[in-house]
Amino acid sequence: MAGEQLKGVASMLLVLNFCMYAIVLGIGGWAINKSIDHGFIIGQGLELPAHFSPIYFPMGNAATGFFVTFALIAGVVGIASLIAGINHLRSWSADSAPGASSAAFIAWALTLLAMGFAWKEIDIGARNSRLRTMEAFMIILSATQLFYIAAIHGASRR
Structure with a gap:
């Protein structure tokens, strides 16, 4: 009975996290596009500017490039882990739980890494509203992904 309640919680968290x-x-994706369109222009002699950074972002601050890069990686791995979670919710068996749990744990670890860069970006300041939204979502996702892992793991123990 508790397993069925955790299945409902896990499915709700699955949809929210997705x-x-x-x-x-x-x-x-918007931030990467803007960075590519408005980043450094390399001259005809193919010489890099004096302070060239491959993760330069014209909006935000010095931590923005790291934050956006790791947030994109965490987002892709998070979506992939949620696909494994959908498979687990369909079967809801002990055989599918380890795969879904391990994928969710890897996504959570990458989300925590991106959240750390979000905190650094918040600490430095000077960012736009889209980056603030992305920071808030990464911080919230670090908690909801952990609750999702707990719901899957708690149900597999029963």
């Missing part, structure tokens, strides 16, 4: 990871990927 939506949030999709939004993070959308905002991250």
Whole structure:
């Protein structure tokens, strides 16, 4: 009986995390596009500017490039882990639980890494509203992904 209640909680967190990871990927894609369009221009002699950085972002601050890069990686791995979670919810057996749990744990670890860069970006300041939204989603995702892991793991123990 408790396993069925945890299945409902896990499915609700699965949908919530999917939506949030999709939004993070959308905002991250926008940031990458803007960085490519408005980044450094390399001259005709193919000489790099004096302070060239491969992860330069014209919006935000010095931590923005690291934050966006790791948030995109966490978003892609998060979506992949949620696909494994959908498979686990369909079968809801002890055989599918380890795969879903391990994929969710890897996504959570990468989300924590991106959240750390989000905190650094918040500490430095000077960022726009889209980056603030992405930071907030990564911080919230670090908690909801942990609850999702707990729901899957708690149900497999029964």
